[in-house]
Amino acid sequence: xxxxxxxxxxxxxxxxxxxxxxxxxxxxxxxxxxxxxxxxxxxxxxxxxxxxxxxxxxxxxxxxxxxxxxxxxxxxxxxxxxxxxxxxxxxxxxxxxxxxxxxxxxxxxxxxxx
Amino acid sequence: xxxxxxxxxxxxxxxxxxxxxxxxxxxxxxxxxxxxxxxxxxxxxxxxxxxxxxxxxxxxxxxxxxxxxxxxxxxxxxxxxxxxxxxxxxxxxxxxxxxxxxxxxxxxxxxxxx
Numbered sequence: 001x002x003x004x005x006x007x008x009x010x011x012x013x014x015x016x017x018x019x020x021x022x023x024x025x026x027x028x029x030x031x032x033x034x035x036x037x038x039x040x041x042x043x044x045x046x047x048x049x050x051x052x053x054x055x056x057x058x059x060x061x062x063x064x065x066x067x068x069x070x071x072x073x074x075x076x077x078x079x080x081x082x083x084x085x086x087x088x089x090x091x092x093x094x095x096x097x098x099x100x101x102x103x104x105x106x107x108x109x110x111x112x113x114x
Numbered sequence: 115x116x117x118x119x120x121x122x123x124x125x126x127x128x129x130x131x132x133x134x135x136x137x138x139x140x141x142x143x144x145x146x147x148x149x150x151x152x153x154x155x156x157x158x159x160x161x162x163x164x165x166x167x168x169x170x171x172x173x174x175x176x177x178x179x180x181x182x183x184x185x186x187x188x189x190x191x192x193x194x195x196x197x198x199x200x201x202x203x204x205x206x207x208x209x210x211x212x213x214x215x216x217x218x219x220x221x222x223x224x225x226x227x228x
Binding site: 004031033035041042043044045048050056058059088090092097098099100102103104105108109 | 118123138149152157158159161164166170181205207209211214215216217218219220
């Protein structure tokens with residue numbers, strides 16, 4: 001039972017490079033989301049999706065793109081990496097976006113931008 | 115305004131004693147859900163307990179209970195009989211009924227002292 005799988009676990013980029021953080025879940029969850037975690041700031045929502053083909057912005061969307069072509073996958077793209085995007089990124093999913101369903105989190109991706 | 119406020123950056127508790135972690139929230143929705151997560155030093159996010167806004171009883175899960183005071187908009191986590199393994203960051207989160215977003219607090223770092 002894999003749950004939510006994030007790859008890679010660690011990544012170092014140079015300023016201006018682009019990359020995609022992968023997120024896959026095998027629980028047939030409708031709702032998927034991306035957060036970044038910075039010291040003293042908790043988790044902040046970047047983008048989320050309530051189903052395949054539907055995405056929307058969260059609190060801190062600038063510099064990131066997402067798409068949801070399948071129920072299982074929700075990749076996060078950094079278009080042109082900046083040092084301010086150095087953070088730990090978490091992908092999460094839940095059966096629905098209402099009710100008592102908790103979000104299940106991946107193990108995170110530690111991203112450093114030089 | 116912050117949706118979720120956790121005012122205790124760090125807490126200490128003696129092993130086997132109880133501890134309360136504070137959480138206040140801000141919403142105008144009548145329907146909402148409150149969640150607590152634990153993040154050990156290994157980094158994963160672990161769901162602990164859920165309280166719905168219409169739930170009349172305080173939620174309990176083993177040694178975890180939620181002291182829900184709706185009029186005060188507080189949802190404090192109580193950990194009874196603390197164990198060394200309870201040392202971690204604890205995050206309070208809210209899902210509003212009218213939206214698709216989850217909001218997290220900045221977290222409380224709990225250290226259990228032997």
